Amino acid sequence: DTGVSQDPRHKITKRGQNVTFRCDPISEHNRLYWYRQTLGQGPEFLTYFQNEAQLEKSRLLSDRFSAERPKGSFSTLEIQRTEQGDSAMYLCASSSRLGSYEQYFGPGTRLTVT
C-alpha cells in the first residue's frame, strides 16, 4: 500500500528563483489537495483538483503560484519568483470522493527561501 508521496522533501532556493514540487496521490483517489503550513499554524488550504479539473483556489494562491494535474494523476505546484515569505512546508493530500472524506497527507516538501 503506497501512500501519498512528495518530491523533493527539502528545497533550498534563493529569492527570485522558480521552484516546482511534485505530488503523487494514492492511486485510486480522484481528489488531490495542496496545503501550506508555517510554524505554529495548522495547514492552510491552497487549491484542490478533482481528476484533472482545478475546482477551487484560495486567495493565498497568488499569481506567482500555479498548480496542475494534467492527467488526473500526479500534480505539480510551481512558485515563480520566490520570496522569503514563501518559506513553509507544502503538503499534498488525496481523498476518494466516493463515500469517504478523509484526506491522507504526504510527508511534505520543506521550502526555504534565502
Place this chain on the structure above:
Amino acid sequence: DQQVKQNSPSLSVQEGRISILNCDYTNSMFDYFLWYKKYPAEGPTFLISISSIKDKNEDGRFTVFLNKSAKHLSLHIVPSQPGDSAVYFCAAGTDKLIFGTGTRLQVFP
C-alpha cells in the same frame, strides 16, 4: 477570521490517564470533522473523523464527540500512551479542510 480554534496550545497527561483535546468552530455548514496527529517534519496522519449528522465516533482508544449546538468537538484518548505525544490538529470541512492551530500533547510516564 479563524473558523476552527484550538484554544489550548499544550496539554500534559500521565500515562494511562485520559487525554481530552478540544476544538471549537464557527461555521455550522461544515459537513464533517477530523482529527490528525503530527510529528515534526512529517505530514499529518489521519486519526478519526465524524460526520455532522452524528455525535460520537469511536475507534479503539480514540473517541470523537461532536456537540453541534455548542459548535464544539473533542477527542478523547484512553488510556494515553507515551507514543501519543505529538501535535494534534482538528479540522473541519465540506470539500477543503480548515485546520485549527494544534495542541501539543505530552504523555509522561
